[in-house]
Amino acid sequence: MNCERIESLMVDFLYGEMSDEMSKEFIKHLSECDNCSRNFNELRQVRTLLGKIPEISDQSLNWQTPGENHRKKNNHLRWYFAAAAVLVLTALSLFVALNTSIQYRQGVIVLRFGTNAQPVLTEAEEKTTEPAISSGDVEKLIQYINYLEEKQNAERIIISDQLENLASTTMYELKKRDQIIQLLASYSNLNAEPASLQER
Amino acid sequence: MIETDSSLLANFVNGNEKAFTTLANKWQHHILNFAYRYLGDEEKARDVVQEVLLRLYMSLKKFRGEAKFSTFLFRIITNCCIDTIKKNNHNSKEISFEDLKSDPDLEINIDERTVNPGVKNPADIAHWNDIGEKIRNALMELPESQRIVIIMKEYSHMKFAEIAEITETPESTVKSRMYKGLINLKKILSRNGIKDWSDIE
C-alpha cells in the first residue's frame, strides 16, 4: 500500500473498522513510513481530546406525552381536541383539493391558500398556556364540521397515515382557541360560509 | 428487566403510552449531549430534545421497522439540529440536510480563516482553561458536514456505514469527512493554544 492509500484508510483503522489482514499491512506501512506514522499519531491525539468534552445533565428535562398533558388537565379540552381533530382532517382533505399547502416546521404550522397566498397561521406560541374553551366554541366547531360534512355529501374521509400524523401534530400545536377560530375563519372566507351558520 | 428499544417500540405502537415515556427517558441524555456537541449551546440543545421527542412521538406510530430505530431517531435529531441552526442563523449561509448529502468537499482552510467571532472573545477565554471546553469550541469551528460525522462517530459510536445511511452520503465521503475533520481539529487546537501534544494520550 502506498501513502495515499494508507491515508484513505486511517479512520478505518483508528475506529477498528478494518479487517485483520488489512490491519497487518497498515501497521507494516506505519512502521516503515515516518510521515504516515506521524499523521496517524495526530489523529489518535485528537481522538483522545474528543473524549474529554464534558457531558451536560438531562435532569431538568421531563418528557410528557401530549396525550397525557391534555387528559390530566381538562375534560372539556378532550372534547375540544376531538372536535379539532375532525375539523382538521375534514379541512385538510378540502385544502388538498384547493391547492393549499400545510407545512409543519419546528413548532410552527404554516398554511398557504391558493397559489399566491400568504401564510395565514404563522406561529403557535405559548405552548404551555392552555386555552379557556367555552361550550359555545366547541358547539361552533361542531356546527362547522357538520356543515363541511354536508357539503361533501357525507362522503367518508379517508384518513391516511400521513394525515393522521399531521392532524395529531396540529392538535398539539394549535392549543390556542383563537388559532382554531382563525383557522376556521380563513377557511370559511374561501368557501363562502352559508349565512345561516354565521348567524347562529 | 432491561427493555430494549424494539420491545418499547412495539409496546408503544400497540397503544402503551408509558413505553414512549420510558423510551424518551432512556434516550434524552444522549440526544441532549449530541445536540450540545452539534450546536454548542446548552439551551438550544435542551429545546432540541423536546422537539426531537415530539417529532418522534408523532412519527413513531408510522414506524414500520424498515430502518433501524437508531437510524430513524438520528435522522430526526440531525434534522432538528439543522432546523435550529437555520432558525438562529438567518443571515449566514443556510444549511440543509441536502447540503450534508451533496457537499463532499466543503473544506475550509483553517489556517487562513479569520478567527471565528464569539469563540475568541475575552469572556470565552476564561472557559478555555478546561481542555474539554477547548475541544468543544474547536468542534464548533468545523464545517457542519465534518462536525456531524465526528459527533456520530465519537459520541454515538456508530459504524461508518450507519452514518452514511443517516446522512444519505456515500460511506467513502463519510470517511473522508471524518479524516478532514480530525485534521482540521488538530489545526484549530494548535492555533488555539494546545502546544504540547506529547502529553495527550
Ligand SMILES: [Zn+2]
Ligand atoms: Zn506513508
